[in-house]
Amino acid sequence: AQKITQTQPGMFVQEKEAVTLDCTYDTSDPSYGLFWYKQPSSGEMIFLIYQGSYDQQNATEGRYSLNFQKARKSANLVISASQLGDSAMYFCAMRVNTGGFKTIFGAGTRLFVKA
């Protein structure tokens, strides 16, 4: 069965420090996409970064990078130089095309950035 696991319900980080949010996934499909979305307290869902299963290099988007370890089935999000505006809920998600064109989300990690 396809599954996304985020084991950190909540995390604290000091402003300007880096933080890693964990995500592990499970699928038997060799082709999949991994995504991170941010949900601020206002409620909207914001796309942050994408990693394809066949990508050789880790994805980066500004202060966001994805630490993709395929053998370990992990896709951790790294936020560098945390800002107060990074305080939000973060969701890891996977798109697979086996058994339907579905998207599976993790339970999320709430990040608190301290001044």
Add this chain to the structure above:
Amino acid sequence: EAQVTQNPRYLITVTGKKLTVTCSQNMNHEYMSWYRQDPGLGLRQIYYSMNVEVTDKGDVPEGYKVSRKEKRNFPLILESPSPNQTSLYFCASSFGSGNHYEQYFGPGTRLTVT
């Protein structure tokens, strides 16, 4: 402005009273989907549509119906709502159904069924 819109944003209703939540996108996206968000469970997919007249069940389809008669619209129908359908609902769309497309989300609809 490229966007996904949902209406209503907030709805309080009673058990058994049929309701429809509308979703519309102006990006000519082929793929549209509905999710519900519950604390501790993340987002769970209810239904999705790969194109006009093509819909399929997600992981939690019970109690919901959808239709896709036009490319831009994908309404979510609750024929007989129950309290366990109280949740935050998101509509999303993407250019295609391939696993490399990010999804664009609507603002959410907070539904309370009493």
